[in-house]
Amino acid sequence: MILAGGLSRRMQGHDKALVQLKGRPLLGHVLARLEPQVSELAVNFNGAPDRLSGLRLPVCPDTLPGHPGPLAGVLTAMDWAAGLGAERVFTVATDTPFLPGDFVPRLLLAAEDCEGPVLAASRDGQGALRAHPTCGLWPVTLRGPLRRALDDGQRRMMGWAEAQGACLAEFAAPGIDPFFNVNTPEDLARAEALLAGV
Ligand SMILES: Nc1nc2c(ncn2[C@@H]2O[C@H](COP(=O)(O)OP(=O)(O)OP(=O)(O)O)[C@@H](O)[C@H]2O)c(=O)[nH]1
Numbered sequence: 001m002i003l004a005g006g007l008s009r010r011m012q013g014h015d016k017a018l019v020q021l022k023g024r025p026l027l028g029h030v031l032a033r034l035e036p037q038v039s040e041l042a043v044n045f046n047g048a049p050d051r052l053s054g055l056r057l058p059v060c061p062d063t064l065p066g067h068p069g070p071l072a073g074v075l076t077a078m079d080w081a082a083g084l085g086a087e088r089v090f091t092v093a094t095d096t097p098f099l100p101g102d103f104v105p106r107l108l109l110a111a112e113d114c115e116g117p118v119l120a121a122s123r124d125g126q127g128a129l130r131a132h133p134t135c136g137l138w139p140v141t142l143r144g145p146l147r148r149a150l151d152d153g154q155r156r157m158m159g160w161a162e163a164q165g166a167c168l169a170e171f172a173a174p175g176i177d178p179f180f181n182v183n184t185p186e187d188l189a190r191a192e193a194l195l196a197g198v
Contacts, residue, residue, distance in 0.1 A: 001077035002030055003070055003134055004094035005046045005062055010183045017043075017094040018051065019188060022195050026182055029097035031055070037104035038090065042080055044073040067150045070134050071157050075150060078143040086140060093134035093181065097191055100171050100178040107137040107169050116165030117142070122173040131168055132179040133157040 004017035004027055011019060017027040024032075027043070035041060042058040045051075049059040062072045063079045074091055081089035090107065092099055100106070103120065110118045120135040134157070142164055154160050171178050182191050 001060070001073070001080060001089060001091050002027060002034065002041070002043045002094050003073040003077070003091050005044045005073045005076070006070070007068075011188075012185055015047075015051075016182065017045065019182075021097055021182070021188060021191055026097055026188075027052075027055070027094045030092055030094055030099055031057075033097075033099040033101065034090075034092055034103070037101070040084060040086075042077075043094075044076045064147060064150055067155075069155045069157065071146065071150060071154065071160060073134075074138060074157070075143065075146045078138060078140050078146065082140050082143060088137055088139055090137050091134060093132075095182045096132075096135060096179050097182060098176050098178045098180050098194070099135070103135070103171075103178075106171065110167055110169035111137055114165070114167035115139070116167060117161045118167050118169050119161060120179060121168040121170045122177050122179050123170075124177075129168065129170060131158060131166075133161050133166075135179060136161070136166075 008016040018025045042060050044060050046061050052059050060076050060080050063076045077089045077091050107118045118137040120132045121129050124130050149160055176194050182188050
């Protein structure tokens, strides 16, 4: 599930999922990287779904509206996966155009030793390991607990994932951080420059 249900406040009036990066919407970059790795794909998007109609993908609005934050998108992903009879679901953020080509196999490998969620992680400029909780693999059995947590006002994605026994899967980032987030027009310009050098 590509999480694209946020408000994009930092993108100065533009929907992050649809801003153009090197001639294609940001969401299209994530889609191109994820599509070869999975058998089913959908987009979690709030707002007018016809804006995404050109994508020919299922569009899933938040199943528990009124709960701002990406955890509501994770619940929507779990609900969608449960409907498909799946035991686990991957989420990625729509603002990560450098998503790694081994995202899915790497998380599946880490899940062999982890019963909870598996979250992607990479090292920052100082060498500290940083989790990227919007990009992870989630057991669908956490659906009920997540719904209850959201009802109780839980907003903190990392805190909730840790409480469920989350593990981290580290991705090497020798050049571009594969989980570099495009949040602002400046980030978009940086991503353009990075892509020009790829
Ligand atoms: N379903 C859903 N997804 C969200 C929500 N808020 C954020 N996300 C998603 O979570 C990921 C990270 O979002 P952020 O960058 O923290 O928030 P954002 O609302 O997209 O952007 P800002 O308003 O600039 O903070 C993105 O993929 C968002 O689409 C929400 O309320 N519901």
